[in-house]
Amino acid sequence: MNSADTTTTTTAFARHGRVAVISWSNPPVNGISFALRQQVSAGLDAAVADADIDAIVMMGDGRMFSGGADIREFNTPKSTSEPTTPQLIWRIEHLSKPVIAAIHGSALGGGLEMALGCHWRVALSDANVALPEVKLGLLPGGGGTQRLPRLIGVEKALDWIVSGKTIKAPAALAAGVLDAVFDNDLLGNAVAFASKLLPATALRATGSIAVSVPANAAELFEQARANARKTARGMDAPLQCIACVEESTKSSLEDGLKFERARFLELVNGTQSKAIRHLFFAEREAAKPPHDAQDAPLRTVQRVGVIGAGTMGGGISMAFANAGYPVTLVEVTDANLQKGLATIRRNYEATVSKGKLDAKEMQARVDRIHGATDLRELADVDLVIEAAFEDMDVKHDLFRQFDAICKPGAILATNTSRLDINAIAAVTKRPQEVVGLHFFSPANVMKLLEIVRADATAPDVLATVLHVAKRIGKIAAVVGVCDGFVGNRMVSPYTREAHFLLEEGATPQQVDQALERFGLAMGPLRMGDMAGLDISWAARKRLAPTRPQHIRYCKIADRLCESGRLGQKTSEGFYRYEAGSRAPVPDPKVEEIIKACAAESGITRRAITDEEVVERTMYALVNEAARILEDGIAQRGSDIDVIYVNGYGFPAGRGGPLFYADTVGLPKVLERIRAFHQAHGELWTPAPLLEKLVTEGKPISSYEVPTAKA
Incomplete structure (x- = not known):
């Protein structure tokens, strides 16, 4: 084709x-x-x-x-x-x-x-x-x-x-x-x-x-x-x-x-094929460097350094080793390093056992990953990626050390999923060489790579990491700096509405099953349990000082975390999990927490339809995506579709949130958003770009930002 x-x-x-x-x-x-x-x-x-x-x-x-x-x-x-x-x-x-x-x-x-x-x-x-x-x-x-x-x-x-x-x-x-x-x-x-x-x-x-x-x-x-x-x-x-x-x-x-x-x-002539063809072209557009980087010379990237041998760092190391890159994997302690290297070997052995890799090639890939506990071993790498704890002080300390250790011209990358990369770059003497490489877990499997362009990121750095992304088999999209970038910024209102629906009368299984029938690989509450509820809890606590007091806030997830229910890792989250099983089991204790939070917020619970579950969550995605485009964080609407399909389990047969909105009809989507605004308040204020596009009769999935930060 x-x-x-x-x-x-x-x-x-x-x-x-x-x-x-x-x-x-x-x-x-x-x-x-x-x-x-x-x-x-x-x-x-x-x-x-x-x-x-x-x-x-x-x-x-x-x-x-x-x-x-x-x-x-x-x-x-x-x-x-x-x-x-x-x-x-x-x-x-x-x-x-x-x-x-x-x-x-x-x-x-x-x-x-x-x-x-x-x-x-x-x-x-x-x-x-x-x-x-x-x-x-x-x-x-x-x-x-x-x-x-x-x-x-x-x-x-x-x-x-x-x-x-x-x-x-x-x-x-x-x-x-x-x-x-x-x-x-x-x-x-x-x-x-x-x-x-x-x-x-x-x-x-x-x-x-x-x-x-x-x-x-x-x-x-x-x-x-x-x-x-x-x-x-x-x-x-x-x-x-x-x-x-x-x-x-x-x-x-x-x-x-x-x-x-x-x-x-x-x-x-059907919607599914049109949606997939939309993604086919969208992925190719997303992989192109922004205008100022299109003719930039590529830097040489032959050796890669990775900080952190946990799930993310190990997966990133495998992604590069799979593509033939020698990798120096650095951990703080030898015990953590050996644990990470053992996990990498087990992951490769599992692939061999499935007949997808032969033993000789497995050993070649394992041998490409060299473990170390001294950051000074990064002196000769061309690209270093940190996958350390999501804490700004930790990031600052690492990047100051990179600045002192890494050779001139080395690209310094962070895998942060939310933190301000401009602030990270600011502690170095070479902010032009700092970029975000937001991999998705498991990084050796997931195709999406959000490439985050900070204010000072040089065009040739951007062109180089896009080239590297292609070499390691990733579907890349360039985005700008904001809290959560594109994907995780959109997850916030999506998850917010899922939690609000629980307060208003839905059960966790109803919300998840309605969205899984819609086509998502996993509903938001099951997904939260799998990822670990403490991750988003940490982000909410970090952002709490900036949250307006008059804005509605759901405490259900916080209460679950406060009671030790952190998801599958503790065998309890929005669901209960039997030993050795990932199958979610409805838990009456969660229903009690939901009802208590609803009563505390003065909400009278009611019957919720599956249609409302889909509309509230999907249109929250669309409205936030429109704001992302307004802010210039994404270059084009189709980039957002690429990110959400390849990183967040959105059904490819629907083409992404924005193509789906165009399929439904943008005027109808805006009409429902206005109705939700009237019923639920300012969190549903329609994005001005949505209103503009509806007035002009234009689709959002093909919208291109005149001057994007990305």
Whole structure:
């Protein structure tokens, strides 16, 4: 699948003896745009009309065969302009002369489907193929669900299509997708392959192969559906992929293609796929440096230092070691260091036991992490990241030491999730080299990285850490300095409303279950228990002096902490937890605390609907996000969606809080916020940006801040 502009599309036609070679170029990934389809079709016309041509080789120029459909053309007239991709593939399959797909780089999505429509397929040995449409909330819409089962069997086709996995050329050859693999000279070998085809067998149409229906087909499809419901909760595309592959076992090719096309159109016009495509582009925008950093030279980062061998520091160390960076991990005491290193090894061993890592690579990663108890061992690192206790005095002490120990040009980063990075930078003599790198726990697993730009952070530092983020496989977004940055600042009103709803009559399980049915990975109260209620308690106590006395404040979480209920770590929080289990158990003691807090605040409890739970929490997110944009803390609305989906478990199928608001309709969202303002007071004052965008009839998820602090 591809997101390229199509203005540079060109197609070449060349003769190699009695073989025509049609090649195309549509940078960066040879997307199958309307222009490309037209040009390839014209090339086929020329080849068929030439009596001196016996066979046709099709191949891409540049990096790859084709990255698939140009998804920017989806839901536009170009996507349905003829020849459509299915029409072009059908024509290739039924051509009077044999067509050979010559694959280098990648053949993805529609690119592989076009190759499946060819009579033969050859590739370089380092090429790969995939039908990854499911990752965009879609299914292969160019016949992939019907032709692939004919080539490799139903079970393997189900696996490839529903997972969207990438298959290397040797495995694709063994499966039957490819007919030959070459180590070099793809063009020469493909032409030679085409020249040797025998007329009697040259026109080998994939669609003419009968599907071999396994004896356990019914069980196979049912199990696939059960797995999809579990691993892709709430998503339509995996189930539709399964339905289409199942149809290939029941119908002719023509009927199967009609079935597939109908379901593709249903998905491509649906909200889920549009939401995921929004995120696809949003993640790429978020990864770009801000304007003043776009042309900045990159600093060299070869060695990394990490402070703190706890859960966060250990995870950060693993993230860098996984990407090949040598890491110096520093702890205060040798006992803490050894405990952290042992945890890192256990985490790697667990990955090996699951078959996701071999023992040799595990040892290589472990060996990249060097433990130390002396900060002076950071003298030669290019980047140091502290993941120490969330206390400003601790941060100040560390950064003064970094300033004295680290070499000139080293980047000094803090993993703080809330503290003022400008204040941290101010204690150094090089504030331009201080930046926030807010990882999410577990840092070796979670994809999101909030890159926090302080007032003095240099453009080349920003460009460098964005580059490093990509190298370690993170989805990065640049944000500005405020309490909680973007993600945690938004969590505050979201959690606030969850707690208010408890006071007003909801139970913890109702709030969590309503939001989990909405699609969140975990409700806010379960999430609080898992993270530890003492973390947010510390933040509330820190901010207490700035809290206006007349503003409503819920004491439920404070009372839980005061009674020793800190979440899963103490086996009691908003829920009770049995020994060895993370399953939340409703606790009558919590209900007593909730009722006592409600009475103390003079609140008469009432029945709360699930709809109100969703609206109160989701629209609190949207209103705060609008204020974040007003303050210039985020560069664009889509960055906020990227942060919330990748860091806070917001359902990708809804596109993030702001895309969701646009889907509901921003005028309706503002109307409800105004109603909550009237009912619940100034905490619900509508953000001026929301009112402005509604007046102008503009969406918020595509809003860009004119001059963002980020």
